[in-house]
Amino acid sequence: MNRSNLTVPPEGAPVPAPHPDAPVGVPLGPHYARCFGCGPDHPTGLHLEAVSEDGLGVSATFTVGDVHQGAPGLAHGGVLATAMDEALGMVVWLLRKPYVTGRLETDYVLPVPVGATLYIRTRCTGVVGRKAYLEAEARMDAVDGPVAVRAAALFVEVPVAHFERHGAGTSGGDGAATSGGAGTSGGGAGGVASAADLGRRVNP
Numbered sequence: 572m573n574r575s576n577l578t579v580p581p582e583g584a585p586v587p588a589p590h591p592d593a594p595v596g597v598p599l600g601p602h603y604a605r606c607f608g609c610g611p612d613h614p615t616g617l618h619l620e621a622v623s624e625d626g627l628g629v630s631a632t633f634t635v636g637d638v639h640q641g642a643p644g645l646a647h648g649g650v651l652a653t654a655m656d657e658a659l660g661m662v663v664w665l666l667r668k669p670y671v672t673g674r675l676e677t678d679y680v681l682p683v684p685v686g687a688t689l690y691i692r693t694r695c696t697g698v699v700g701r702k703a704y705l706e707a708e709a710r711m712d713a714v715d716g717p718v719a720v721r722a723a724a725l726f727v728e729v730p731v732a733h734f735e736r737h738g739a740g741t742s743g744g745d746g747a748a749t750s751g752g753a754g755t756s757g758g759g760a761g762g763v764a765s766a767a768d769l770g771r772r773v774n775p
């Protein structure tokens with residue numbers, strides 16, 4: 572793919588070992604029930620479903636719906652970028668530290684029609700200080716289908732206070748409890764309902 576050096580780890584950057592508590596070979600469940608990317612309670616969200624491969628890589632699926640169109644009958648490019656961002660975010664979620672997307676690069680290789688299912692695979696390629704480097708590839712309608720989208724990203728580790736300071740309406744357990752996550756989805760990475768939950772998750 573065409574990518575800037577901002578999303579390529581510097582030469583010799585270490586790939587982290589999987590976190591000892593990172594699930595392997597199981598569904599991850601949503602990290603937040605109202606998340607536009609993975610939340611089951613979001614009415615028009617992507618409802619991305621993901622499995623941890625080995626604690627550092629994630630396989631995810633996203634089926635393009637009517638509500639995701641840009642041109643008639645085709646997925647909106649921003650929606651596809653969101654699906655990649657979400658799948659990439661699930662990888663850093665496995666590292667059990669709070670990260671946000673700093674930079675996301677996307678190559679659109681094929682038009683993606685409504686009804687198509689994208690099979691997305693993502694991987695961490697290195698971590699340097701607060702910066703995690705990741706890449707992703709989405710194949711159309713089968714695990715070995717044609718590549719439709721490629722992405723690369725730089726995620727930046729932030730303190731839990733980032734979510735407390737900037738998030739609106741997420742501090743008090745306002746009924747936004749997850750309906751999946753570790754408890755109900757076969758040992759996934761664990762969902763959160765608030766910034767406080769996030770703090771407990773990274774500092775149990």
Ligand SMILES: CCCCCCCCCCCCCC(=O)SCCNC(=O)CCNC(=O)[C@H](O)C(C)(C)COP(=O)(O)OP(=O)(O)OC[C@H]1O[C@@H](n2cnc3c(N)ncnc32)[C@H](O)[C@@H]1OP(=O)(O)O
Nearest residue numbers: 577602656657660671672673674727734741763765766769
């Ligand atoms: C409450 C429930 C929470 C649930 C959480 C679920 C999580 C999962 C969600 C999954 C959903 C998907 C996820 C989402 O959608 S996350 C939502 C979308 N992303 C954001 O909202 C992030 C907004 N941006 C920021 O908050 C700040 O700008 C950050 C935190 C990113 C950096 O500001 P900060 O002041 O902290 O740090 P710094 O500026 O010293 O930078 C540090 C280092 O990083 C490098 N750098 C920074 N930016 C870029 C860039 N664009 N390209 C290249 N490099 C960049 C920078 O050069 C420096 O490098 P170095 O000089 O050290 O070498």
